Amino acid sequence: MQTLYNKKLQLMPDKLAQLSMNVKCTKGSMSDIARTPEPPYYAVIFSSHRTEGDNGYGEMADRMLELAARQPGFLGVESVREGLGITVSYWDSLESISEWKRNTEHREAQRLGRKKWYSNFRVRVAKIEREYGI
Numbered sequence: 001m002q003t004l005y006n007k008k009l010q011l012m013p014d015k016l017a018q019l020s021m022n023v024k025c026t027k028g029s030m031s032d033i034a035r036t037p038e039p040p041y042y043a044v045i046f047s048s049h050r051t052e053g054d055n056g057y058g059e060m061a062d063r064m065l066e067l068a069a070r071q072p073g074f075l076g077v078e079s080v081r082e083g084l085g086i087t088v089s090y091w092d093s094l095e096s097i098s099e100w101k102r103n104t105e106h107r108e109a110q111r112l113g114r115k116k117w118y119s120n121f122r123v124r125v126a127k128i129e130r131e132y133g134i
Contacts, residue, residue, distance in 0.1 A: 034076030036090050039128045041075060044097055046087045048121035057117045060109050071100050090128075097125060 050057070068074050068089060073096025079087040091097045100106060113121070 032078075033133075034078050034088075034090055036075050036128075036131065037092075039130055041128050042091045042094060042097060043126045043128055044089045044091065045124040045126065046085075046089075046121065047124075048085045048087075049083070049119045050081070050085060051117055051119050055116050056112070060112065060117075064106060064109050067103065067105055068100060071103070072096060073099070094125075 065077065068077065073092040075090035075092060077087065077089045079085070089100075091100070
């Protein structure tokens, strides 16, 4: 599986969850599971089918990850793409999600996504009440 982007992204020290993640935006998947705080918190689940070609998508996806990581309330992200893309971003509140949705650069990325990067997508917001794992 080839990736065009693979760089480290470090969150600023004032974030609730200190984490580092591998960012692979055009193909493949992020290799780490996001480290999140004790619930409750929120997840934004973005499921999508891409159009053909990059058309600037990889660069914009990297910028959105960098920008999201600087937003108040951002907790982490997980993403995978094998035909169907699924990106889950984690947030401390519904207010933080709303602020991210209103971010000017993010709004431009949304516009371009509708216009040229996605043939289909769905956004879902969920409250995480419980988590467990190894």
